[in-house]
Amino acid sequence: MFFYGPLGSVINLxxxxxxxxxxxxxxxxxxxxxIGYAQKSAVQKILPYPIFQKKxxxxxxxxxxxxxxxxxxxxxIVIRAGSRxxxxxxxxxxxHFFEHMMFRGTDKFPSDKYSAILKSTGASANANTSLDRxxxxxxxxxxxxxxxxxIEGDRFQNLKYSVQDFKTEAGAVKGxxxxxxxxxxxxxxxxxAETAFKAHTxxxxxxxxxxxxxxxPNQYDYSLEFFKRFYRPEYATIIVVGDVASDKVNxxxxxxxxxxxxxxxxxxxxxxxxQTETRYTHIQLKGFPPLLTLNYKGPSFNDQQIDMPxxxxxxxxxxxxxxxxxxxxxxxxxxxxxxxxxATDSRDPNLFNIYASVVNAADMQYVKDExxxxxxxxxxxxxxxxxxADTKSNLKYSFAMSIDNPTSIAESxxxxxxxTGDPESLNRLYALYDKxxxxxxxxxxxxxxxxxGLTIGTISPADSVDVK
Amino acid sequence: MQLRIKILFLLLAAAxxxxxxxxxxxxxxxxxxxxxxxxxxxxxxxxxxxxxEGVTQLLTSLITEGGTKELTKExxxxxxxxxxxxxxxxxxKEVSVFTFQVPAVFLSKFYPIIKGLILNPSxxxxxxxxxxxxxxxxxxxxxxxxxxxxxxxxxxxxxxFRGTNYQHLTAGNSNSLKDITLDDVKKQYKKYxxxxxLTIGIAGNYTPAFLATLKKDMQALPALQGALPVxxxxxxxxxxxxxxxxxxxxxxxxxxGGFPMNLTRANDDFAAMMVANSWLGEHRKxxxxxxxxxxxxxxxxxxxxxYIEWYDNGGANMLPPPGVPRSSNYxxxxxxxxxxxxxxxGQYPELNTINIGHAHYALRMLLKEMDNMIQNxxxxxxxxxxxxxxxxxxxxxxxxxxxxxxxxxxxxxxGRKDYISEMDKLLAKLTLSDVNRAMKKYWQTKNxxxxxxxxxxxxxxxxxxLQENAPSPMSYSNNLKSALPASxxxxxxxxxxxxxxxxxxxxxxxxxxxxxxxxxxxxxx
Numbered sequence: 001m002f003f004y005g006p007l008g009s010v011i012n013l014x015x016x017x018x019x020x021x022x023x024x025x026x027x028x029x030x031x032x033x034x035i036g037y038a039q040k041s042a043v044q045k046i047l048p049y050p051i052f053q054k055k056x057x058x059x060x061x062x063x064x065x066x067x068x069x070x071x072x073x074x075x076x077i078v079i080r081a082g083s084r085x086x087x088x089x090x091x092x093x094x095x096h097f098f099e100h101m102m103f104r105g106t107d108k109f110p111s112d113k114y115s116a117i118l119k120s121t122g123a124s125a126n127a128n129t130s131l132d133r134x135x136x137x138x139x140x141x142x143x144x145x146x147x148x149x150x151i152e153g154d155r156f157q158n159l160k161y162s163v164q165d166f167k168t169e170a171g172a173v174k175g176x177x178x179x180x181x182x183x184x185x186x187x188x189x190x191x192x193a194e195t196a197f198k199a200h201t202x203x204x205x206x207x208x209x210x211x212x213x214x215x216x217p218n219q220y221d222y223s224l225e226f227f228k229r230f231y232r233p234e235y236a237t238i239i240v241v242g243d244v245a246s247d248k249v250n251x252x253x254x255x256x257x258x259x260x261x262x263x264x265x266x267x268x269x270x271x272x273x274x275q276t277e278t279r280y281t282h283i284q285l286k287g288f289p290p291l292l293t294l295n296y297k298g299p300s301f302n303d304q305q306i307d308m309p310x311x312x313x314x315x316x317x318x319x320x321x322x323x324x325x326x327x328x329x330x331x332x333x334x335x336x337x338x339x340x341x342x343a344t345d346s347r348d349p350n351l352f353n354i355y356a357s358v359v360n361a362a363d364m365q366y367v368k369d370e371x372x373x374x375x376x377x378x379x380x381x382x383x384x385x386x387x388x389a390d391t392k393s394n395l396k397y398s399f400a401m402s403i404d405n406p407t408s409i410a411e412s413x414x415x416x417x418x419x420t421g422d423p424e425s426l427n428r429l430y431a432l433y434d435k436x437x438x439x440x441x442x443x444x445x446x447x448x449x450x451x452x453g454l455t456i457g458t459i460s461p462a463d464s465v466d467v468k
Numbered sequence: 469m470q471l472r473i474k475i476l477f478l479l480l481a482a483a484x485x486x487x488x489x490x491x492x493x494x495x496x497x498x499x500x501x502x503x504x505x506x507x508x509x510x511x512x513x514x515x516x517x518x519x520x521e522g523v524t525q526l527l528t529s530l531i532t533e534g535g536t537k538e539l540t541k542e543x544x545x546x547x548x549x550x551x552x553x554x555x556x557x558x559x560x561k562e563v564s565v566f567t568f569q570v571p572a573v574f575l576s577k578f579y580p581i582i583k584g585l586i587l588n589p590s591x592x593x594x595x596x597x598x599x600x601x602x603x604x605x606x607x608x609x610x611x612x613x614x615x616x617x618x619x620x621x622x623x624x625x626x627x628x629f630r631g632t633n634y635q636h637l638t639a640g641n642s643n644s645l646k647d648i649t650l651d652d653v654k655k656q657y658k659k660y661x662x663x664x665x666l667t668i669g670i671a672g673n674y675t676p677a678f679l680a681t682l683k684k685d686m687q688a689l690p691a692l693q694g695a696l697p698v699x700x701x702x703x704x705x706x707x708x709x710x711x712x713x714x715x716x717x718x719x720x721x722x723x724x725g726g727f728p729m730n731l732t733r734a735n736d737d738f739a740a741m742m743v744a745n746s747w748l749g750e751h752r753k754x755x756x757x758x759x760x761x762x763x764x765x766x767x768x769x770x771x772x773x774x775y776i777e778w779y780d781n782g783g784a785n786m787l788p789p790p791g792v793p794r795s796s797n798y799x800x801x802x803x804x805x806x807x808x809x810x811x812x813x814g815q816y817p818e819l820n821t822i823n824i825g826h827a828h829y830a831l832r833m834l835l836k837e838m839d840n841m842i843q844n845x846x847x848x849x850x851x852x853x854x855x856x857x858x859x860x861x862x863x864x865x866x867x868x869x870x871x872x873x874x875x876x877x878x879x880x881x882x883g884r885k886d887y888i889s890e891m892d893k894l895l896a897k898l899t900l901s902d903v904n905r906a907m908k909k910y911w912q913t914k915n916x917x918x919x920x921x922x923x924x925x926x927x928x929x930x931x932x933x934l935q936e937n938a939p940s941p942m943s944y945s946n947n948l949k950s951a952l953p954a955s956x957x958x959x960x961x962x963x964x965x966x967x968x969x970x971x972x973x974x975x976x977x978x979x980x981x982x983x984x985x986x987x988x989x990x991x992x993x
Contacts, residue, residue: 068499072867103754111764115755119853122860124786126752139867141860164951171767171948178720179770179805182616214815217947287979288613289605322549327542334598337605359601390550397552397571401502405867 046399046430051413051423052246054253058262060233062253063413063423064246067406073142073242074410075123077152078417079134080237081230083206084347085267088222090215093173093208096129097216098226100169102136103127104161106154111165117151120144129206132347133418139407142243146252153256156231163220170216177213184288188281188457192295192351195281196455200272202350232263237417242406269348279455282465289337290361290460292368292467297453298352301345301419303428310440311343311352311448313433316391317383317441318374319354325374329356335363339371345419351455352448361460364467368456378445382438392433399430490663490686493876494679495671497869503575504870505568505682506669507586508791508877511660512562513640514633514697520652521984522640524660526596526603527653528557528564534595536584541595544581553578555585559638560780560792562699563881564661567791569870572673579678583685589657596650604645607637612978616715616722616805616921617783623919623981624724624800627711632700634796636982643984664692667880671873699796702728707971710918710934714927715978720769720805721827721926725834725918729776729799729910734882739894740906741776747846747854748837749774749801752786757841761833762803765956767948768826770804772834776910787865790874793881799911803830808926816945824929827920828940832966835913842911845904859895862888914969921978931973939964 052064082095105111118125123140138148161169180186190205197203207213238257240249275297299307318325319341329336337357344350358367403409416425458465516523532555535541548554553570566586570578612619622637629635640648663686670679705727731737750756751773754764758772773782776799780792806826812819846854866872866888879887922930933940941964944952 069867072863116853119753119755119857122857122863124861124864126786139864162951164953167948167951168765168767172763172770174767175720175763175769175771175804175806178807178811179615179617179722181719182722182805183614185614217945285613287609289609320549321545327545331541331598334594334601337602393550394552397550401552401569401571404500404502404869407867 045427046396047403047409047412047427049409052249053423054246054250056233056254056258058233058258058260060253060257060260061237061417061421062250063237063239063417064244064249065239065241065409065413066244066246067242067409069142069242069406071142071243072139072406073145073240073244074137074139074406075145075148075152076239076241076410076414077136077156078237078239078414079136079230080132080235080418080421081267082130082132082134083204083208084131084201084269085230086201086204086208087267087269090212091219091222092204092212093206093216094212094219094222094226095134095230096206096208097170097173097213098223099127099129099134099136100173101161101166101223102155102159104159104165104169106158106160108154108158109151114151114155117147121147123148130418131202131206131350133414135414135418137410137414139242139410145240145244145248149252149256153260156236156257157260159227159231166220166223167217170213173216174213177207177210180207181210184283184285184291184459188283188291188293188459191281191283192293192455192457195279195457196275196295196297196351197272199270200348201269202272202346202348229263229265232265233257233260234262237421237423239410239413239417239423241410241413272349275453278451280465280467281455281457282462283459284461284463285459286461288459290358290364291458292356292358292364293457294354294368294371295351295455295457296448296450298343298350298448300347300349303416303420303425303432306432306436306440307444307447308343308345309429309432310436310444312395313388313391313436314378314441314444315341315343315352316394317387318378322391322394323374325370329367329370335359336367345415347419361462364458364460368467375445375449379442379449382442385438388436388438388441392436395433396430490683491667491880492683493667493669493873493880495669495869495873495876496674497672500572500672500869502569502571502869503670503672503674504873505582506791506873506877507566507686508667508669509564509661510562510665510667510881511696512560512564513636513638514561514699515656515660516633516636516640516644517652517656519644520640520648520656521636521644522603522607522638523648523652523656524564525559525638525640526600526645526648527656527661528559528566529599529603530591530596530653531585531589532557532566533599534592535590536581537588537590538584539581540590540592548578548581551578555582558791560778560794561634561638561796562794563791565791565874567870575674575678579682587685587688591650591654591657593650596653600645600648603639604642607639607645607982608642611637611639611982612715615783616718616720617724617802618781619713619978619981620722620724620919620921621782621802623711623713623921624726624917626981627709627917627919628702628705628726628728628798629700629796632702633697634700634702641982641984658690659693660696661689662692663687663689665696667877669873669877671869699794701796702798704728705915705917707914708916708918708969709971710920710931710973712927712931712973712975713919713921713978713981714924714975715921716924718808718921718923718926719811721808721825721920721922721930722805723803723827723830723918723920724800725831725916726775726798726800727912727916729797731910732777732795732797732882733793733878733884733887733891736894737906737910738776739891739898740902741910742858742891742895743851743854743898743903744841744846744907744911745774745776746858747850748841751775751779751782751788757837758801758834761837762830766942767944768830769806772801772803772830774801775799790865790871790878793878801834803827803834806830808923809929810923810925812943818946819943822943824933824940825926826942827922827926827930828933828968829942829964831918832940832963832968835968836963836966838911838913842907842913845907846900848900851900851903855895855898859892862891927975931975934968934970935973937968937970
């Protein structure tokens, strides 16, 4: 990123105020001149640190980013399997359940021993599952890196749990569903997913259906199959960020993961036919702020095509605090408490979600019409060049300020690793942001914001959807 | 005579400056690409006047969501958009913190906005109406319909601190908010947002000249008139008191409980209690004792944790956030939602005769484990492992510049310079007997307040079971029970009858908390 690298190094030399103003002027010029900006940034990567990658013979990708965090390292393992891979009926929520089982130990390190060792590393460790991936992570003492590799290498290859452990863990997952279900947002998301997707596995949430969650204790044999399928080196990437060197990380990866056997399973994800009509789903609820959501079918993530970066830019222009719509509905008319929007980054085409918390349920139709009006306007009118440049600037500076510790860098890299398998996608995406043109914004608005791709989800005291 | 008055005045001024000098916490990071500024005012929701509960939060929100004398909110948004500068406020019981973050290259452009917001907020009626409406909506609806866990946690404070200035939500209550006017907000600003109760924190890549300007400008805030309010303290509950909040269609029973504890980070015993607490119930960690007993061995819920100080937004935070220091402290436990009888009956036909779900059993397990720790202490091995874990783990609290700055500022609140490094030193020289002694001093299980948010169908039978100290056998599905080892079932027999002397159980509707009505003081200070 042009404003981070050069400036950072200049600051290291403790520059004077005059130099600073010169730099600021240069930056302002670059921002005003779209071409100069793009050319300059194309050379500089958004992540101002080199990404070292090494692919082991078994297909395991090992990523190292040295970062100045004395004594600290973030250790992440990304498995590119999630609820998207839950293709068999009755198995919704299984990828997430399996993530829980990964903490149930091996012959060498039974769960109590694993816990004690993990505790001895002083790490903040956990795991989480989403549509396309499962991530296991720990941030802790960089001096204990070998211990981290040893216990992780063991469980990813030699996981072994009893039927008792399996059945017991299922209750914890049910507990998780139970605590989540108190949120009407969670309930609505479940309904939006199943309304928008009729064939694809994005039609169920990562948490799964409650009936499947209750049935989990009966799925022991399937869990063994699940491990065999997905906990394989070709599905995995190790990411280490912090007070580490790539040579050492690669050597430890070879030592503790080098014998991991490659698999050959590939999920056959059901194809989702194009949607042909606006769909509706609704939750009747009194005593909760009315909620209107418009969910348009969007693209999959792609770091080579302009669609997703253009939608990211457009969502900021149309729905952030900077947008005319926000200023009108939230600040001026005060008919909406908040409005948020964005495209979901995922491996297959997913939804562009717009959420509006409406003050009075009676205004739902009005708010929907105003949102659609803004989307229609984006199909016809190009945004001013300066506004586009400002938005690009906002995206880049936001990212630059966020990567101030090893955990947040590892989180960012994990995101792009699960999407494409390659952490450099992060740099490629931000390079693409530079290339987004005002015409691209018109194009994606015309392509994706169509009534035939829309699912409307609502929460209100009414007994059925009252938005057309 | 005149001279004597003058001397007296000077003495008073000196005393006042000594007590309320503008404090500064600096964290220079010349390689950083950004600057973080935190302005901490030592006045949180405890400074809300009676009947105007929520006014401090309304004020800070109005500052961050409104304009300045020169710029409207829209104009500020337009200006800072390309810089990606951001700012927010957070109000806790005893402090209000404004946090500003900006790329270092835009600091000088951003600064007039910071200055304008703090020194000359616009206080526009229209912004006030919007901010107040959202805060009212949070108190009226959002808090009771979004997370039963957060609901029970906040309701516990309402119960523990009843009748004190610590009782109410920082957002206030339904009745008080209705009565707050823009004039009230302006009065609160003048009275409590002063140069004498301000701590300035700054981290990142800034110049000494910039800092000098910031310090000088903040001197333009008014002087503190009168004293700051004193934090209310909870009296020890008389026996075990349970409040059951009955809710429509709750899938589980969400539990929070606790009792006042005269210990904060200011006290060196805090290190000993960190070890004890970490072993019993470290936040979101599978190796703690309570988690092992309830979740790992018995499949009862998603997690079980204990706390020796306030932990903000534990559902979202894996590590404790800064900016919430408190002088009035309590021990608490968080048992994440366990199953209700209605839920279990629907899931497993073999359980169709049960009367209550798992809440009563879970509470008994907590009491048993705590009693065991207090009476028998920790083992040397557990102590060593836990102490070593904490010495490493607390360093993760301060991974980012923003967090590091926040923890340093909180340190000042507690009369410390650097809490993290000082705790590390205390942990290093800690012994097992220190921990075992501290547990006996600060923990007990006879007196506590407990809040349970649960389904309407569970409320009455659970209340009866608790009140009567009736046995509460675990109700496993046949499938799970057949897989459990005999040792677990044996222990269940002890737990299900473990003495739990409940003094009082109250059932209330989920509409009642935080309304500001029908909540007579339980105790007064």
